[in-house]
Amino acid sequence: MSAVSRWLAERIPVQPGQLRELTNEPVPNHLRRWWFCLGGTPAYLFVVQIVTGILLAFYYEASPEHAYESVRYITEEAAYGWFLRGIHKWAATLMIASMILHQMRVFFTGAYRKPRELNWMVGMCLLVTVLLTGFTGYSLVFEQLSYWGATVGANITDTVPFVGAHMKRLLLAGDAYNEHTLSRFFLLHAAVLPVTIGLLLFLHITLIRLQGVTEFHFEDEGPSEPKFFNFFPDHFLTELAIGLVLMVLLSVLATALPVTMGPKADPLTTPEIIKPEWFFYVAFRWLKLFSATVAVLSMGFILFVMFLWPFIDAWIRRRWPGSEFSVWVGTAGALTIIGLTVWEAAVAH
Amino acid sequence: MKSKEPPASRPDDAPPRRSFLGQTGGAAMALALATSYGTCGAYGLRFLYPARPPRRIWQFVAVADRLQPGESMPFRAPDGQRITVARQGEAGTVEDFIALGSTCPHLGCQVHWQPDRQRFFCPCHNGVFDPRGKGIGGPPGEAGQSLPRFPLKLEGGLLYIEVPAEGLLV
Numbered sequence: 126m127s128a129v130s131r132w133l134a135e136r137i138p139v140q141p142g143q144l145r146e147l148t149n150e151p152v153p154n155h156l157r158r159w160w161f162c163l164g165g166t167p168a169y170l171f172v173v174q175i176v177t178g179i180l181l182a183f184y185y186e187a188s189p190e191h192a193y194e195s196v197r198y199i200t201e202e203a204a205y206g207w208f209l210r211g212i213h214k215w216a217a218t219l220m221i222a223s224m225i226l227h228q229m230r231v232f233f234t235g236a237y238r239k240p241r242e243l244n245w246m247v248g249m250c251l252l253v254t255v256l257l258t259g260f261t262g263y264s265l266v267f268e269q270l271s272y273w274g275a276t277v278g279a280n281i282t283d284t285v286p287f288v289g290a291h292m293k294r295l296l297l298a299g300d301a302y303n304e305h306t307l308s309r310f311f312l313l314h315a316a317v318l319p320v321t322i323g324l325l326l327f328l329h330i331t332l333i334r335l336q337g338v339t340e341f342h343f344e345d346e347g348p349s350e351p352k353f354f355n356f357f358p359d360h361f362l363t364e365l366a367i368g369l370v371l372m373v374l375l376s377v378l379a380t381a382l383p384v385t386m387g388p389k390a391d392p393l394t395t396p397e398i399i400k401p402e403w404f405f406y407v408a409f410r411w412l413k414l415f416s417a418t419v420a421v422l423s424m425g426f427i428l429f430v431m432f433l434w435p436f437i438d439a440w441i442r443r444r445w446p447g448s449e450f451s452v453w454v455g456t457a458g459a460l461t462i463i464g465l466t467v468w469e470a471a472v473a474h
Numbered sequence: 475m476k477s478k479e480p481p482a483s484r485p486d487d488a489p490p491r492r493s494f495l496g497q498t499g500g501a502a503m504a505l506a507l508a509t510s511y512g513t514c515g516a517y518g519l520r521f522l523y524p525a526r527p528p529r530r531i532w533q534f535v536a537v538a539d540r541l542q543p544g545e546s547m548p549f550r551a552p553d554g555q556r557i558t559v560a561r562q563g564e565a566g567t568v569e570d571f572i573a574l575g576s577t578c579p580h581l582g583c584q585v586h587w588q589p590d591r592q593r594f595f596c597p598c599h600n601g602v603f604d605p606r607g608k609g610i611g612g613p614p615g616e617a618g619q620s621l622p623r624f625p626l627k628l629e630g631g632l633l634y635i636e637v638p639a640e641g642l643l644v
Contacts (some may be wrong), residue, residue: 273583273598274581276581276582277581277582277583277596277598279582280580280581280582281581291485291523294524295522295523298522298524299524299528299640300524300528300638300640301528301553301638301641302641303639303640303641305524392553392554393554393555393556393584394584394586395583395584395585395586395596395597395598396597397597398597399583399597399598400521409599412580412581412599412613412614413599413600413613415613415616416580416613416614416616416617416619417580417581417613418617419617420613474597474600
């Protein structure tokens, strides 16, 4: 043992064997298929968001007077600002898309069932927190969509019975959008929500490690084939390859479809055609179909059912053994979400 | 020589007393911690809540007689909000007048007047209102909502309106 190794071993008393055990969780064979690695994708993109977000915060100013100009400076004048903002925006899009795909994979393979109910609930909290981060993110640009999105979002919370009015005042720092609102959104977007995501992610991964990954066996796997492979280096290399593909994809998207600046926020005029980011199309269309209270309460109820789905599903399967009800519910839910999203995307109003 | 006798003791009671004191002390400490951190948490929450209630002020609109029955005039509140003030009666009281705001009661977007269709329209969620501000289509129509009405008062023949003095432009 060299002097340096000895010095380090005295100060970091971890044996190589312990380290190997910690990092070398046996990974089930089905994870060789990339679509089972969709859970790692949002985690990777979260790191991308943290890095690009910190860089963007060097120039961003969270005040109604300067926010729009600071984003314009980032986009049009700062060196590679357009690229970093583009990466940040596209990584958010891919992060939400991959989370939805990951959740669908978990749902349709029944991986949320006992004993993994709690981790499904942590995952649902992650999804909602990430959607809130997306919402507060595009509110920061202070273009028309940002202002009216924030106004509509705050008024949605206002429709929640009993606590809604207080929640709205807390969110806006007043009864209407005012000079303190934007800094509040910035703090939520850049500190409160990312820390929450980090903690939830830690809990999510810890539970996965404690319970192990669900195992699937495919027909093309012979009985003599090993059922597991090593996390390090095999699975680690798969994740690295996914990371590389994502970086290429993000660079292409940020360059080919660069971020732009919409018209600056005008509190006196709601634009004739206004739409949120694509991941809120379904909620936006839902709000057009029903009165505000009905729409908000029904969306809350749907989220609540999704949150508790592992227990509802267990009850259904106890009552009707062998039932494929969850598959039908999942298919109907996915088709409804896709249908409402396409409908909102296809029409002006 | 007589040796000193040890003070009367109740060795059997000592451990329960000690554990009672320990538990009481622990509980008191937990209570103090919860109270102090809870108070700090409550202060933090109150700090985040707006310091003052929304301010509203009365503003002069017009000399009442200048607005004839059937006529309307635009008014702009200090927060920039567009308000339509109309006269609909001849009794000479404040009930003759109506002041309609442009903020959609659904989720707060700004409605605009569509002259070709004689209606107010909200582009956010397709809310439709008749010329008197009543919701007749979209979510506001379904929920029976109307455009916001502002309080008016008549003093010495002068018409005043109560409007919010809080907003991004104030």
